[in-house]
Amino acid sequence: MGKDFIVVPDGTVTTPKGFQAGGLHCGLKKTERHDLGVIYCEVPAAAAGVYTLNQFQAAPLKVTQESIAAEGRLQVMLVNSGNANACTGRQGEEDARSMRAAVAAAFGVKEHLAGVTSTGVIGELLPMPKVLGGIEKLPARVSIEGGDDFCQAILTTDLVKKETCVSVTVGGRTVHIAGAAKGSGMIHPNMATMLGFMTTDANIESQHLQKLLNDVTDSTFNMITVDGDTSTNDMVVVMASGLAGGDALTPEHPDWEAFRAGFEYVGAYLAKAIARDGEGATKLIEVTVSGAESRDAARAIAKTVIGSSLVKSACFGADANWGRIIAAVGRAGQPVNTETVDIRLGDIVTLEQSRPVKFDEEKALEYLKGDFVHIHVNLNMGEASATAWGCDLTYDYVRINAAYRT
Template identity: 80%
Template sequence: MSSQEQGKFIVVPEGSVTTPKGFRAGGLHCGLKKTERHDLGAIVCEVPAAAAGVYTLNAFQAAPLRVTQESIAQDGKLQAMIVNSGNANACTGQQGEDDARAMRAAAAKALGLEVHHVGVTSTGVIGELLPMHKVLGGIEELPQRVKTDGGDDFCQAILTTDLVQKMTCVRVSIGGHDIHIAGAAKGSGMIHPNMATMLGFITTDAKIESQHLQLLLNRVTDNTFNMITVDGDTSTNDMVVVMASGLAGSETLNPQHPDWEAFAAAFQYVGEYLAKAIARDGEGATKLIEVNVVGAESDNAARAIVKSIIGSSLVKSAVYGADANWGRIIAAVGYSGQSVNVNTVDIRLGDITVLEQSRPVKFDEEQALAYLKTDTIHIHVNLHMGSGKATGWGCDLTYDYVRINAAYRT
């Protein structure tokens, strides 16, 4: 197995959500999308897996999210996640609730599982009822489509305006046992922190109780999925779900276990990889923007400033145009709502210093232009006020973003 070292864990390039022991996945086309691309998928575990989830803060939370939360709440376990793309089943009233429950019941019957061990989620157009005859027909076919090498088919089934699939896998040694953590996600537009518009699915064969898995997911979400933005919109359907089969044969993990931090670091890598992949694949995007803020009064202040910068349409537009207009960056710092010493701010674009102690620094415009034409842009801000720090990710704002979203339903 070819692999790549990343600190205490190893990246498995060919891995997928089915690499952890006990998992199968798959996808198919049931007719929700106009094209023949897959639009219905599933991840299935051999055993009821410890589960945890995080969900959108949008007040209009879609029906499938409520159904999935209900399933996990029963005994902290899931054995399957069913997902459709092409229709969000959001803002669809009681019928939407009934349809989400019908999806759950149909999947449980088809796969021979307890109903409360099935979660469901949807992504796509808001406000349209699911064509349930198509969905239920597809669910009947799913048992024949889920397999140990079905990770790619599952990834295709969850895409909407995404241009690329987003998947990663790592291996970490826990008590002498190889543990795998894998993730798949979709997300391209309506991306904004708390949470970004996205669906994320993480599988692991670690043995871990649901409550500890939930605590870890919350922590990683705050530093990854909640630190990306594309367009400032938070969707109705955002969700990340983790399933842990416990089949790797290791001891039960908890925060007191000597290998907990190694496991947490590997888990953090999976979340960060998927978050950055979503930001890089923002609708119409040509560049990934990473913003690092240090020297803030607190980590929370640093996070707020990061989000202000990566959420600025003017900053995003300047990056698209390769314009080293640092004035847009410091303006975003200033309106972040956080305490700032207006005399001590440093800003760098990559290695190019453009502001020092809040005073302009003469820099080579041609060098800055060449840097800003690359596909990954790093913006560094040092406030020189404290030890708070944070990192977040976004993308540039292009003409294609408007084109894609002007015709989303048509």
């Protein structure tokens, strides 16, 4: 529970009014796990999206951007796992458009109201007969209870599904905000392979939704890293049905901050879930940088620390090596007073005013053996702060990625 919102137990992307979802196995994965999923809204929903900054942007992302640009709305969002449809040239683009046309026809909506995205192996053409055959079956597989099937359909190397939902009171009405995501490897967003899907029944126009998504992405999805790699397919899409009713939400609405708080909680929850499920990970690491001169500086330093292979390895080995942390702070390319830095591991002070502090090594060892590690860096230079999330670097990360295609 938060000040402005309530977490909905067992909530899914279908909890907001107007949404259904589903998934099935169409043959893209070698196992029988779902590999094709869809979110459907009974009305055209206001839509917004953020996309990978990788220059090799996968074909489905280009197609989805075109769809949203047409009217600022989506009614169907299709996703496949097992094949990224990235670096597949003109044929890949044609296949993405064929998927959009097919799912639009299957659900009886205009083509520009359909979006598509893919995740999986890069550089292989989609087996389109299997994909199109699966799309034909999707309408019979969607329901209000289909949130779990959708979550299963978007997983690749993920070990667990990632979803959450909150309710917020807006104008005396209950509004829901929900989200589902996949991602555990190739996670270093400016955008992270990460896919996120958010739904809400709030009455909000596309331009306000886009600005909110941009802002929240900067403080949540863009503050996680697993391995420093940015995928070709990263994307977060949000759809707002408006079926909760009431006056349109704008930044001037008296309940805007409550809605924003709920929206940001969903983004942060999914971001942390992705970091916690990093390939081979045994623990979630949270890095908070405070006392910075600017928020941008705090963010850059937090991301540098969380992305350091040496810091991640030390956490895996339960080694309270604060030297690796201070080294990452110093190479982040941001202003630092080298005489005023404090570092804590949990509540254990290891550095004060840039000078070592004697601490209980056994206590530190026990703390770092846990499944959550909080590193706090105080620069003592200003008022700005930021938090980033990541995971430890383990033997299993190498094993998983050495055999990804097999």
